[in-house]
Amino acid sequence: MADCLFCGVDLTGRASREHLIPASLGGWLTTDLVCKECNDYFGHTVDAFADSHLLSAVRREVGLESHRRQEGKFFDPHVGGTRRGRVKDDGTIGIVEPAFWYPDGSGVFIEAETRDKALGIAKTIRERKAAEGRSMSFAEVPPAAPASVRMRMHRAEEPRDMSELFHRETAKIAVEYIALVAAPDVARLPALDPIRQFSRDGTGPDMVISTNNVPDKFWLPQTRRLFLRRLPDGTPDHVEQDQTADKLVPADGSPPDPNVVPHWTSFRHQLSLYRGQRDWFQLVLFEWLVASVPLPSGLPIPWGSADALDCLTGETSARRP
Numbered sequence: 241m242a243d244c245l246f247c248g249v250d251l252t253g254r255a256s257r258e259h260l261i262p263a264s265l266g267g268w269l270t271t272d273l274v275c276k277e278c279n280d281y282f283g284h285t286v287d288a289f290a291d292s293h294l295l296s297a298v299r300r301e302v303g304l305e306s307h308r309r310q311e312g313k314f315f316d317p318h319v320g321g322t323r324r325g326r327v328k329d330d331g332t333i334g335i336v337e338p339a340f341w342y343p344d345g346s347g348v349f350i351e352a353e354t355r356d357k358a359l360g361i362a363k364t365i366r367e368r369k370a371a372e373g374r375s376m377s378f379a380e381v382p383p384a385a386p387a388s389v390r391m392r393m394h395r396a397e398e399p400r401d402m403s404e405l406f407h408r409e410t411a412k413i414a415v416e417y418i419a420l421v422a423a424p425d426v427a428r429l430p431a432l433d434p435i436r437q438f439s440r441d442g443t444g445p446d447m448v449i450s451t452n453n454v455p456d457k458f459w460l461p462q463t464r465r466l467f468l469r470r471l472p473d474g475t476p477d478h479v480e481q482d483q484t485a486d487k488l489v490p491a492d493g494s495p496p497d498p499n500v501v502p503h504w505t506s507f508r509h510q511l512s513l514y515r516g517q518r519d520w521f522q523l524v525l526f527e528w529l530v531a532s533v534p535l536p537s538g539l540p541i542p543w544g545s546a547d548a549l550d551c552l553t554g555e556t557s558a559r560r561p
């Protein structure tokens with residue numbers, strides 16, 4: 241009977257359906273060669289990189305469900321600043337607090353998810369003021385252009401942590417992909433133990449080379465979001481980021497100039513095995529996240545194998561030389 245690709249346990253009665261690329265990222269390739277314990281372990285550890293701010297935003301862009309509704313600060317063109325909002329399933333922003341008061345007390349600005357809700361709030365305020373013997377009048381503000389939404393990536397060590405998880409995930413997928421396109425026994429060869437070990441617990445050399453092609457700022461056209469990456473050195477701060485966002489996104493809500501802010505419009509996953517000066521497994525996620533693992537030489541592998549998924553159309557392809 242076959243043994244688990246990662247811990248070597250006999251799979252009799254312990255096999256499970258393991259996704260190479262996590263299902264939360266649209267992963268379509270699976271293997272039954274991983275025991276349930278290892279599968280659960282990967283699911284609770286390295287797969288967490290799919291919940292990074294970056295990948296959460298991209299998952300929403302391509303229509304993949306998110307574990308949580310995203311709440312954060314978003315630019316409000318009425319207020320001219322940021323306020324709390326929540327990204328809804330259709331990609332629009334729901335306002336967390338429905339009314340806003342100008343801080344200097346000169347007026348009351350009411351905004352709600354719908355006009356009826358705003359009018360309901362206005363009615364409540366008017367009645368309360370009337371009970372105090374004061375009258376208030378309200379003027380409707382013309383609807384704003386579709387809100388340009390600026391999403392911020394938060395401080396903290398996320399870039400480094402997520403990078404490590406991404407590398408371990410890539411190593412895990414490399415082993416599984418070799419089992420899929422070559423043979424399970426090729427994936428079990430001791431020559432692949434360092435890659436296997438690194439994927440399991442992060443120990444041993446990190447042999448994964450990632451070439452992160454994601455720009456520091458980009459535009460997601462479907463969910464209309466500007467993404468500004470917070471750099472690990474802590475700059476720029478929130479205020480600077482807001483000012484940057486104001487300059488990048490036109491006030492009328494139209495998309496930013498693609499020459500200034502790249503638009504992320506192609507979302508393709510690809511796994512491949514190829515030979516150059518060395519032998520490689522390469523993983524591409526959503527077109528812009530790329531990681532490669534150098535493989536030991538001499539493996540009996542169908543070099544040139546490749547599998548791809550277009551996350552927008554759902555179209556898959558497989559090449560087996």
Ligand SMILES: [Zn+2]
Pocket residue numbers: 244245246247248249274275276277278279
């Ligand atoms: Zn196992």
